[in-house]
Amino acid sequence: MRNRWWNRLVDQVADRGLGLSRPNQNPDVMKRLEENCRALLTSRGEASGVALAREVVRAVDGLDEAGKTRFLQLLAERFGPDRDTVLAAAERFRESDETADLQELLRVVEPPRQEVFRRLNGAPDGTRVLVRLRETLLRQLKAHPELKPVNSDLQHLLKSWFNPGFLQLQRISWDRSPARLMEKLIQYESVHAIQSWDDLRRRLASDRRCFGFFHPALPDEPLIFVEVALVQGLATHTAPLLDPESPVGNNDEADTAIFFSISNCQVGLRGVSFGNFLLKQVMGELISEFPHVERYATLSPVPGFSRALRMEGDYADGFTRDRIAALIQDDAEALTVAAGVSDPVDALHQLLEAPLSHQEVLAEPMSRLLLAYLTRVRRHDTVADAVARFHLSNGARLEQIDPFADHSQTRMDASYGMMVNYRYIAEAVEENHERFVKTGEVVLSRNLQKQQKRINAAWDGNATKTGASRSRTTG
Amino acid sequence: MRNRWWNRLVDQVADRGLGLSRPNQNPDVMKRLEENCRALLTSRGEASGVALAREVVRAVDGLDEAGKTRFLQLLAERFGPDRDTVLAAAERFRESDETADLQELLRVVEPPRQEVFRRLNGAPDGTRVLVRLRETLLRQLKAHPELKPVNSDLQHLLKSWFNPGFLQLQRISWDRSPARLMEKLIQYESVHAIQSWDDLRRRLASDRRCFGFFHPALPDEPLIFVEVALVQGLATHTAPLLDPESPVGNNDEADTAIFFSISNCQVGLRGVSFGNFLLKQVMGELISEFPHVERYATLSPVPGFSRALRMEGDYADGFTRDRIAALIQDDAEALTVAAGVSDPVDALHQLLEAPLSHQEVLAEPMSRLLLAYLTRVRRHDTVADAVARFHLSNGARLEQIDPFADHSQTRMDASYGMMVNYRYIAEAVEENHERFVKTGEVVLSRNLQKQQKRINAAWDGNATKTGASRSRTTG
Amino acid sequence: MRNRWWNRLVDQVADRGLGLSRPNQNPDVMKRLEENCRALLTSRGEASGVALAREVVRAVDGLDEAGKTRFLQLLAERFGPDRDTVLAAAERFRESDETADLQELLRVVEPPRQEVFRRLNGAPDGTRVLVRLRETLLRQLKAHPELKPVNSDLQHLLKSWFNPGFLQLQRISWDRSPARLMEKLIQYESVHAIQSWDDLRRRLASDRRCFGFFHPALPDEPLIFVEVALVQGLATHTAPLLDPESPVGNNDEADTAIFFSISNCQVGLRGVSFGNFLLKQVMGELISEFPHVERYATLSPVPGFSRALRMEGDYADGFTRDRIAALIQDDAEALTVAAGVSDPVDALHQLLEAPLSHQEVLAEPMSRLLLAYLTRVRRHDTVADAVARFHLSNGARLEQIDPFADHSQTRMDASYGMMVNYRYIAEAVEENHERFVKTGEVVLSRNLQKQQKRINAAWDGNATKTGASRSRTTG
Amino acid sequence: MRNRWWNRLVDQVADRGLGLSRPNQNPDVMKRLEENCRALLTSRGEASGVALAREVVRAVDGLDEAGKTRFLQLLAERFGPDRDTVLAAAERFRESDETADLQELLRVVEPPRQEVFRRLNGAPDGTRVLVRLRETLLRQLKAHPELKPVNSDLQHLLKSWFNPGFLQLQRISWDRSPARLMEKLIQYESVHAIQSWDDLRRRLASDRRCFGFFHPALPDEPLIFVEVALVQGLATHTAPLLDPESPVGNNDEADTAIFFSISNCQVGLRGVSFGNFLLKQVMGELISEFPHVERYATLSPVPGFSRALRMEGDYADGFTRDRIAALIQDDAEALTVAAGVSDPVDALHQLLEAPLSHQEVLAEPMSRLLLAYLTRVRRHDTVADAVARFHLSNGARLEQIDPFADHSQTRMDASYGMMVNYRYIAEAVEENHERFVKTGEVVLSRNLQKQQKRINAAWDGNATKTGASRSRTTG
Secondary structure (H helix, E strand, O other): OOOHHHHHHHHHHHOOOOOOOOHHHOOOHHHHHHHHHHHHHHOOOHHHHHHHHHHHHHHHHHOOHHHHHHHHHHHHHHOOOOHHHHHHHHHHHHHHOOHHHHHHHHHHHOOHHHHHHHHHHOOOOHHHHHHHHHHHHHHHOOOOHHHHHHHHHHHHHHHHHOOHHHOEEEEOOOOOOEHHHHHHHHHHOOOOOOOOHHHHHHHOOOOEEEEEEEEOOEOOOOOEEEEEEEEOOOOOOOHHHHOOOOOOOOHHHOOEEEEEEEEEOOHHHOOOOOHHHHHHHHHHHHHHHOOOOOEEEEOEOOOOHHHHHOOOHHHHHOOOHHHHHHHHHHHHHHHHHHHOOOOHHHHHHHHOOOHHHHHHHHHHHHHHHHHHHHHHOEEOOEEOOHHHHHHHHOOOEEEEEEOOOOOOHHHHHHHOOOEEEEEEOHHHHHHHHHHHHHHOOOOEOHHHHHHHHHHHHHHHHHHHHHOOOOOOOOO | OOOHHHHHHHHHHHHOOOOOOOHHHOOOHHHHHHHHHHHHHHOOOHHHHHHHHHHHHHHHHHOOHHHHHHHHHHHHHHOOOOHHHHHHHHHHHHHHOOHHHHHHHHHHHOOHHHHHHHHHHOOOOHHHHHHHHHHHHHHHOOOOHHHHHHHHHHHHHHHHHOOHHHOEEEEOOOOOOEHHHHHHHHHHOOOOOOOOHHHHHHHOOOOEEEEEEEEOOEOOOOOEEEEEEEEOOOOOOOHHHHOOOOOOOOHHHOOEEEEEEEEEOOHHHOOOOOHHHHHHHHHHHHHHHOOOOOEEEEOEOOOOHHHHHOOOHHHHHOOOHHHHHHHOHHHHHHHHHHHOOOOHHHHHHHHOOOHHHHHHHHHHHHHHHHHHHHHHOEEOOEEOOHHHHHHHHOOOEEEEEEOOOOOOHHHHHHHOOOEEEEEEOHHHHHHHHHHHHHHOOOOEOHHHHHHHHHHHHHHHHHHHHHOOOOOOOOO | OOOHHHHHHHHHHHOOOOOOOOHHHOOOHHHHHHHHHHHHHHOOOHHHHHHHHHHHHHHHHHOOHHHHHHHHHHHHHHOOOOHHHHHHHHHHHHHHOOHHHHHHHHHHHOOHHHHHHHHHHHOOOHHHHHHHHHHHHHHHOOOOHHHHHHHHHHHHHHHHHOOHHHOEEEEOOOOOOEHHHHHHHHHHOOOOOOOOHHHHHHHOOOOEEEEEEEEOOEOOOOOEEEEEEEEOOOOOOOHHHHOOOOOOOOHHHOOEEEEEEEEEOOHHHOOOOOHHHHHHHHHHHHHHHOOOOOEEEEOEOOOOHHHHHOOOHHHHHOOOHHHHHHHOHHHHHHHHHHHOOOOHHHHHHHHOOOHHHHHHHHHHHHHHHHHHHHHHOEEOOEEOOHHHHHHHHOOOEEEEEEOOOOOOHHHHHHHOOOEEEEEEOHHHHHHHHHHHHHHOOOOEOHHHHHHHHHHHHHHHHHHHHHOOOOOOOOO | OOOHHHHHHHHHHHOOOOOOOOHHHOOOHHHHHHHHHHHHHHOOOHHHHHHHHHHHHHHHHHOOHHHHHHHHHHHHHHOOOOHHHHHHHHHHHHHHOOHHHHHHHHHHHOOHHHHHHHHHHHOOOHHHHHHHHHHHHHHHOOOOHHHHHHHHHHHHHHHHHOOHHHOEEEEOOOOOOEHHHHHHHHHHOOOOOOOOHHHHHHHOOOOEEEEEEEEOOEOOOOOEEEEEEEEOOOOOOOHHHHOOOOOOOOHHHOOEEEEEEEEEOOHHHOOOOOHHHHHHHHHHHHHHHOOOOOEEEEOEOOOOHHHHHOOOHHHHHOOOHHHHHHHOHHHHHHHHHHHOOOOHHHHHHHHOOOHHHHHHHHHHHHHHHHHHHHHHOEEOOEEOOHHHHHHHHOOOEEEEEEOOOOOOHHHHHHHOOOEEEEEEOHHHHHHHHHHHHHHOOOOEOHHHHHHHHHHHHHHHHHHHHHOOOOOOOOO
8 A cells, every 4th residue: 555645745855856866877976875874864753764765765776786886885884883982882881881881882883874774674665675785785795895794784684674474475376376476487496497488387287386485575576486296206307397298197196295496586685594484384385285295305406416526626525536436336347338448437437428328327326426425525514515405404304316317407517417305204304403403414214324324334434545534324 | 374284393393392381380481481592592503493483482472471571581681792702802893993803793792682582573473472572571661670771672673673664554444344453443542542333433434544554474463543534624623523423424525634543552662653654654545535635634632731731740840830921911811700819820720620611711821821832841852742742743733722622531631621733734744844853843834823922922031030041933 | 446437437427317316306206217217128239228227226226115116116017028019929929830939929028127127237236226126025015916026027137146156155254354244244143133242253253153155246245144153062052152251162172063043134135045055165164174073063943833832823733732742641740740730731831831940841842842843744745844944955954952942032932942953964965955855854863763753653643633644754 | 265075065966876977978968968957947955956057067068069069959959948838828818917827928938948057057167167158059050040049048148147237347467467367368369469478568568558357257267358558649550559579658648548459258258248348447447547648549440341342242232333433533643653554443452452562642542431431331220340330339439540550461351451549538428329329320530520521422422323322411
């Protein structure tokens, strides 16, 4: 029920000679933005505050990338805490040890730009413009490290505003969701690109489900969405899930729900996590609609596997030639024969230049290598793979390795087409989560547990040579 | 789309032996609450965070007033910043002058309970429970001044979460709004109590409008609502507006919209202001629905007038016997005759013991006294009357004095039944607001401006004797 | 999305001098109504049709009872088929035996007022006004038998328009349904009058359900609604179900859903049946929401029992003194002792003057008499009791007799406070229905079946003396 | 709130051995359908009626075209009125002249299949299946004239069920309307085919409006929809309106609303008119949203012009060689020069083989010929052109001739690309309608009135030779 008359009331103020209507062309724009942001902080009456805030919001919205960067720099330079005031307040607190002085210190150390952001967020369209502004901020952060405190402030506030209690889960469907939202799905899908409206329609057919989180202040913008396929048995390949021509299944016969795509939509909300809450709420919905479905699992990519196996970049420290050799030892003969070279590791790398032509030979050794990668290659004291980290910390377990499950270029590049299933078991989610978070342990399915022992032996046998010492056996 | 299965997933965690289900009976409850709140801050995984947060939310919701007070004290004592850490960080910043150290100081000086509140707000029902908790906080603040920092933190966060950008304006109507909401109107109406369902139905008849603000996380709870009557000419008495038997007017003939009741509903949101935004958005709606209505005004109480006139409490410094005498000088004879006493001020006070019996004699002198009260009696450098302050700072002007406009006991006690109209003129709102906020000037209608000159003379003539020196003439 | 501009377009036509705005005062109103109705039939363009229809609808809506009666008489006299045309068409068909001539006969024999009604139904508000008009029609039918064909036509059309495919089932709740609808429940409840808003609130508490049918053209008017209580065990008394102070039950513990009140709301739709469809759809909703509820039953009044037992009016032919004597034979002693008279039937009637004081003595004989009434007293070749007929023909079975279950005056008058439960068993509904409709058999619960044998013996033993010969044993 | 449990209750009946689940393969299907339809008429209880009706609805829905045709024949042969009964009832009425006997005649002459249709319409999905059945009926009518009475019955009922009072106007938009509805627009658009999702998105951009009528029993099926463009000045070409790349206009600057496409969606509802009501309600919406728009007009095709000018088929009797010659007399020289032949009529026809290459020469004579066609070529005592008839009878006036306004093949074939604007002027709609309906007069804009005189002269001058005598001058 936002209305144009209210907007006019607001505009009336906003238009009074502030001259920010074409911000990029206006040489004085930064000066005026600074004045207005300053006024936001001093105005005693909130009435003019909303009008001013709206004015600033509009001006910022009209800025190009360079303009926004300058505005962010302005906030960094001129809307931080005042050093002398902070130090004086700290000194007063040191001497007095009074709560009131601590409160005062808290007050003066909080960057005034936080209050600017809060006021802007209260204006019509403010939330959207701040999220967009953060996109610029994230893009410019490397080139402009002075913006780091601004980023910290804005992320802090966005986390508070986009807390799970304010999010709304919505079913997204071909029959009920508007065309505009369909376009956004096409735009935002980041795992398996949507090729056409026909592709999209198939993904929303009766044997599929799609859910997203929305925020009341951005009603037409999905924050994150997940696509689910209802199937029989654990899905081991992506192609059948994505085929627009595939026959629509009978949900009464489905026993498994496969989460095959999760896409974050808002770059500007990086660092504000939704995925965990979304997956669990969606599982709740699915259990309620399909009580007979007994398995909830993903079909997930392994973005870092190829680079780890090639020991590239950050992944240099996990796999070693010796470890790889030990892990593929059982398949050495088959590999050397297939490749026509005598060293098994060389043979492996050679065959991996065209892995789809050698799936039979490669499936087993690659599965072992992938399991080793997911369980033993670590960074920052946790598993190195980002997708693994996400699902494992959510309480999933690693259920199955799917050799050459996805032949798309993206997946071939990232993991030679290898994919995995993570599985969510309601009764075990919390315990898995605790184990993963507290001990770093990757919880495995029974099948994978068996393989894990040999992998640990191979890995740690070599580990002595490389100095890696972490030894572990899993449940 | 919150669902019971999701809730069960969450409960599964929550129920695992935390034993907080009957918090008031449990001697260890505070210990466990503290552990859980501590865990909220350390848990690396957000999954358990929501479960824990929900657990805490439920436990807090189950506490009685004493229990909640203890919980707040816990937050005050154990979840504030650490003195030594703060001072060390301040010292480091003093020495380095590095942004990173300033950031760190900001981080350590922020009371950890703020993050606790943010996490609780993310749990199902968290927002409601925090708003209720703040009710306790406000009630206990006087007896427990140590809770002041907690109040400051919670108010700070509530302001951020209930910013105007997140509020939703809704029309409240007999035909469309649910019975549950009707009950809440009856419960929350704080200006003119609703006597019965018939009374309520009349207030929602076709010549009335009612609008409220709602927050997405509290969908069934109005935050504030306003009742509007569409009438001909400025309303000068409340009785006709409230009479359940009054005939329903024809909106096509109305030229004036009277805001006759504004009620804040959530005690726990005190200090988070909505009224200003509500009034302006509602005016927007009304202008759009009734383009022919040309006047937007209130019929407002004057809560402090009686006490000011009797020079009671905080109001002791405005009116003096001399000033009153000067202001009623013209009516001295009529008053003394009516009262049968020779001193006009004595006569006035005597007649005011039954003012409705002497309306004719009292109307003029009381109007002058009321105008003096609203424009000259000041506190904290602004007008003393809270309702006046609200409307004037919103940009309204004082339009008219309505002698003996409301005969209810509440209004007789507060202002001898005197009421006033504040008027909102779209084109002047911003300027009025600025004048009031910057110079403290009370903007008056043309009629009242004429009277104001004599009032100033009377007041300031006496002022020399009392030391008050503020002299002012108005536009 | 009906809008005022569209209405103005229509009004522009309507207002052009038709002068029907104050129909009751206008001496020519019937003449003009006739002209307009005539025009509705001849106008080739539908454009003017809607405007004219609206005009007529408004005029009819403004008529008082006498005016509406005259309008109905007009339709009876002037808008029936033309005798000569009909007979000529019949003659032509007799001679030709052509389909086209039969079609023509069909066309000319259809009363033109049917088309008038159809056109009026297409105008804004037309459906409502026609339903109201039928109320008058039904009220006047006895005094004005000439209106019978009009009633027949209108009922025929209403049945077509209010067919079950067009009805919408809606849950009615305190939390979601508007206050306006609440008022209508109070107004329309016809079984257990709603005493107050508190009473209503209790009937919509969380252990109750209320559902109604609505028609898209009358969106704010319930057509019929049913109130359901979720309880443990079969309800045998109404008082606990209606007590506003009764504690709210826990639905997880409920095993029985009691339909304790079904009210038709629209007198004007008499003869258009909804109850059957409503009950079954509501059972579907309840089964879906409460899969653990295992019993669906009513607690129903027996409106004709008292009169039957007193052999009054239409009921004179069922009970005879001999039959009553036979049915209460087992309790003869107790009855005569309690009443202090020697003849058991006299004793019974005497005790029935204050039945609540003799519940213990009366419970058994009265239960037997009631079972006899429901199974053996018949009219028009089916059971005599209207409520019984409704539920039995819907496929329910007679489950239980509840002696003195309802002490309200209405029920004491109708059935000495005796009530019964009809039970709906999903698997048996269809078979029960068929048996009842085809053979007239009243399907009984196992318990009642046992009693029934003795009752039949008593009834038929006496029957020989009275000439009644129908003998039956039940399943 | 239709639910699966209710459906199961119904199914339970339906499935009991009726064996109609695969109707086309079942040799006895017609026999069983007949039995069930017969049962629909005799069943005393409506309970089984809905189940039976649902059973029939499903079976009919499963029939192929041949099966449906047989079912319709069944209804024609076995569910018509009984001849002897009809004649006997007619005889009785002749003798008695009693209302009751007339009622009885009415009852027996009504084909029982009407009641069958009514009962089917009450079943879930019944309305949709009947509308689909009528599609078959209309397709088969020519080959099966015996179905005419069935068509008459079904159309009669559909008119009653789809009366304007039951229709719901809905705005269709890219932002709010579901993807499923978008697909249907693409499928049903019958004037300017929608080429792609991009084309569709442009048609729903902010300077366009689209509205449709929906029926509550077919909530996802548009019945008719209209597309409107907001533009400056009367649109004279279709290409700019349809160009997906055209810039989106500013509605504040628009002064004209162009209805550029109206599509009926349901073949099965042929003969049930919606267009008139739709256009007027949409105009109401537009006037309300855009009070500054001052002109409401169409850009319409002229489907019969080419054939009329070539004197083909039904159009043979309007244009004659002499009349054409007279009408193009002023342009004779230009035409003969351009074509290089000496006879102007021959020249015209030759140039019309590639009219777009000779637009300049042809524009004027073709405009005159088109005006003559629209005003003078008549059939069944009204204008021959169907689109003209529709708008004129709705009260529009012929506003402007647009030479070569649409270069699509369809329009080139139909009218050499000539289009016209019909304009709706609120104040004149009713009068225009009356004039057109009563006198057949085509109301013209002032500009066209001037041309009309000469055209009449040319036409009637020739008329003497051809025997046409209708002479008329306009407004």
